[in-house]
Amino acid sequence: MRRHYEIVVVGGGVTGLMTAALLARGPQSDAMQVTLVDAGPRPAFPADDEIALRVSAIATGTAELFDSVGAWDTIAATRTSAYDAMHVWDANDTPESQSGLHFDAAEFAVPQLGFIVENVLLQHGLLRSLGDTSVEMRFDTPIRSIRKLAQQFRLELDDSTSLDADLVVAADGARSFVRSAVGIETKEWPYEQTAFVTHLRPERPHQATAWQRFLREGPLGILPLADGRVSVVWSTTPAIAEQALAAGDEQLGRMITDASDHVLGKLEVAGPRGTFPLCARHAMRYVLPNLALVGDAAHAIHPLAGQGANLGLQDAAQLADVVSAAIDDGLHPGDKPVLRRYERARKGANATMLHFMTGLNRLFTTDSVLIGELRTAGMRAFNRSGPIRERAVKVALGVS
Numbered sequence: 556m557r558r559h560y561e562i563v564v565v566g567g568g569v570t571g572l573m574t575a576a577l578l579a580r581g582p583q584s585d586a587m588q589v590t591l592v593d594a595g596p597r598p599a600f601p602a603d604d605e606i607a608l609r610v611s612a613i614a615t616g617t618a619e620l621f622d623s624v625g626a627w628d629t630i631a632a633t634r635t636s637a638y639d640a641m642h643v644w645d646a647n648d649t650p651e652s653q654s655g656l657h658f659d660a661a662e663f664a665v666p667q668l669g670f671i672v673e674n675v676l677l678q679h680g681l682l683r684s685l686g687d688t689s690v691e692m693r694f695d696t697p698i699r700s701i702r703k704l705a706q707q708f709r710l711e712l713d714d715s716t717s718l719d720a721d722l723v724v725a726a727d728g729a730r731s732f733v734r735s736a737v738g739i740e741t742k743e744w745p746y747e748q749t750a751f752v753t754h755l756r757p758e759r760p761h762q763a764t765a766w767q768r769f770l771r772e773g774p775l776g777i778l779p780l781a782d783g784r785v786s787v788v789w790s791t792t793p794a795i796a797e798q799a800l801a802a803g804d805e806q807l808g809r810m811i812t813d814a815s816d817h818v819l820g821k822l823e824v825a826g827p828r829g830t831f832p833l834c835a836r837h838a839m840r841y842v843l844p845n846l847a848l849v850g851d852a853a854h855a856i857h858p859l860a861g862q863g864a865n866l867g868l869q870d871a872a873q874l875a876d877v878v879s880a881a882i883d884d885g886l887h888p889g890d891k892p893v894l895r896r897y898e899r900a901r902k903g904a905n906a907t908m909l910h911f912m913t914g915l916n917r918l919f920t921t922d923s924v925l926i927g928e929l930r931t932a933g934m935r936a937f938n939r940s941g942p943i944r945e946r947a948v949k950v951a952l953g954v955s
């Protein structure tokens with residue numbers, strides 16, 4: 556007789572919601588009951604609100620994943636901002652310098668390189684797509700404890716109820732409660748940088764381009780928003796980030812205009828502000844019997860290339876595939892050998908991206924003149940290296 560599996564997804568960020576949507580819309584949805592629990596309130600997206608502070612660059616390949624669960628139409632119909640080009644340059648050079656890197660959608664035969672989307676809009680799209688599935692959603696319900704039974708986990712919730720799960724998917728973010736409660740250790744590499752985030756109105760049009768200037772304290776990313784403003788992610792020293800947070804609008808505008816080398820002319824502050832301390836973190840393992848980590852619960856990386864959420868969403872896709880294939884083959888989806896297939900597919904890929912981002916950040920933040928010269932030569936060589944350049948861009952687009 557076919558078994559019915561209880562799957563509990565902990566965390567209603569983009570990764571948890573995507574995992575639930577893929578499972579509930581997948582080929583084995585009849586064989587499982589999916590419940591999603593989140594500590595916070597159900598995310599709301601009033602379309603006439605201001606553009607939210609937190610936005611993410613979503614690669615073209617990741618947008619296709621949203622489309623596969625019927626969430627992209629809602630997202631695209633609202634206020635996503637497609638970007639067609641990416642321009643990267645070093646603080647030692649001008650934006651127009653030969654060693655600057657420029658990528659264009661046309662060059663890679665794609666309609667756009669990606670989209671800048673509010674995180675809460677991604678959640679909203681997924682919640683709408685989950686609306687016509689059997690997934691049970693419990694917001695405002697932190698989990699209080701988790702303990703192993705013979706072949707399940709028991710989750711005690713804050714409202715004094717409990718859930719027994721054949722498979723727990725921990726999507727509860729970088730400080731994952733589940734990960735530490737089950738004793739999975741992490742490796743950490745502090746960046747000694749803080750990301751300062753705000754929106755600004757540029758004097759010149761953003762040209763649907765994602766701009767990135769590598770400063771010695773860390774990279775400054777300038778992302779185009781749908782209403783002509785830009786969202787800035789400025790990874791810098793904690794002291795400068797504090798100063799930016801405390802500065803008046805005029806002073807902050809000047810600070811970021813200078814940091815951007817005036818690439819879009821004068822930048823005027825036009826939005827809320829926030830800071831996020833940065834640290835690379837990788838779980839030593841992604842799976843235990845009856846449990847898998849996905850998204851930031853498994854890995855946190857530097858935001859410099861806008862890959863964190865994209866990696867988590869790829870985890871969700873891989874895990875959902877592995878679970879469905881296992882059920883199809885008559886296997887228990889919580890068995891360790893089944894879950895190891897997911898771990899094998901994702902852990903190495905995520906580690907490569909994590910270390911690449913850490914290395915890139917280090918390469919650009921060094922003061923050494925020699926390294927500076929090598930960096931400039933390397934960027935020029937990269938510009939001329941057709942296949943390597945193409946491969947790197949395909950990975951970033953999520954279409955490799």
Ligand SMILES: Cc1cc2nc3c(=O)[nH]c(=O)nc-3n(C[C@H](O)[C@H](O)[C@H](O)COP(=O)(O)OP(=O)(O)OC[C@H]3O[C@@H](n4cnc5c(N)ncnc54)[C@H](O)[C@@H]3O)c2cc1C
Pocket residue numbers: 565566567568569570571592593594595610611612613674696697698726727728729731732733750752788831849850851852858860861862863864865866867
């Ligand atoms: C400044 C900055 C800029 C970034 N820019 C980009 C970008 O451009 N592109 C990109 O791809 N990525 C970007 N990222 C990374 C991206 O934001 C994260 O990778 C992504 O949001 C992680 O999603 P998640 O669902 O895994 O975790 P989270 O978004 O952290 O969600 C975790 C969820 O778990 C819930 N939770 C926590 N504890 C419990 C508990 N005990 N019980 C129940 N629920 C719980 C929380 O309420 C939350 O809803 C950026 C990150 C930063 C800091």
